[in-house]
Amino acid sequence: MGSSQSALNFGAGPAKLPREVLSEVQNELLSFKDSGMSLMEMSHRSKEYSKINNDAQNAIRQLLNVPDNYKILFMQGGGTGAFAAVAMNLMNRTGSADYAVTGTWSGKAAKEAAKYGKVNLVFPKADKPGSIPAESTWTLNSNASYLYYCDNETVDGVEFHYIPNSKDVPIVCDMSSSIMTKHVDVSKFGCIIGGAQKNIGPAGVTVVIIREDLLGNPMQICPSVFDFTHINKENSVHNTPATFSVYVMEKVLQWIKKNGGVAAMEKQSAEKSKLLYDAMIQSNNFFSCPIDEDVRSRINIPFRVGGPQGNEELEAKFLEEAEKLKMYQLKGHRSVGGIRASLYNAVTSEDVTSLVKFMEEFKKRYG
């Protein structure tokens, strides 16, 4: 990856960031707004950082139409830290929670939550992810503190195209890999969590959007850095936040606003994923996606090369030739193999068109 020319980055996370944002960061790196120092070197209690903190919150509120009775928090510990935080902050009410496990990340979240209370799986764990059981077959508990699901399973390529009906039980959703890629009605959720490093920034900051009335009941054992109530009270500067990550995230959020907001991202996401899925259809299963059609992700698209079972030799060749064309991070997650293309907001339609061209050309030679 030596050259400074822009690569085609299909990585699952950390992932591609908009070039304009990176240039802006570069310009400000040695002297933030004529201060003669980097933002990295400034106090998290400075007026400069306070503005970034507030601007980032406001941008999220505006982009996702977050209602006034929801709080927006910036935390550390990644998506994985939020798995524990969700349980420690929200499970106290009844001591149990419902989990819809549709893949790797919701599976990990359920396992983490089980350390803090009773976890009910609303449907049996599938041997092989790739589908979501019909909602009518789910076993929901009216006594659950919340219903948890992962909107988009980044590893497996499974996405919810609807919001489950939980009756009166608050819904907690992991949107790490789909946040800002589609319109969501935030008022349907009790809590939304998302690591920034997929769609909205660098690693190091996790966004939590939480309905106000769910605050105030953390478990006694909850560390203060994971305590939503406390972090909210301190406006996300309880201790030193990942200031640089929040700073870059704020710029990405402004970039999304400038480029048409979430509606434009959603439109582009539909176009980009259609390009790739259409190419698979055209290839007569030479490129083949193992996921049920109705739950296929628009964001993380796994596929096999050489037929539905995949041919590992061809897949290795595919990755090798892709890299020669500066197409990087296409290797499938180590747990599922094959290829995975991640089409986050910063990945352009032109990037995907280049990938599709390469796929067609590859099939001509090896198909």
Ligand SMILES: *Cc1c(COP(=O)(O)O)cnc(C)c1O
């Ligand atoms: C990446 C990811 C996570 C884990 O994030 P970390 O910051 O690595 O802990 C959790 N959930 C989803 C959906 C993800 O894509």
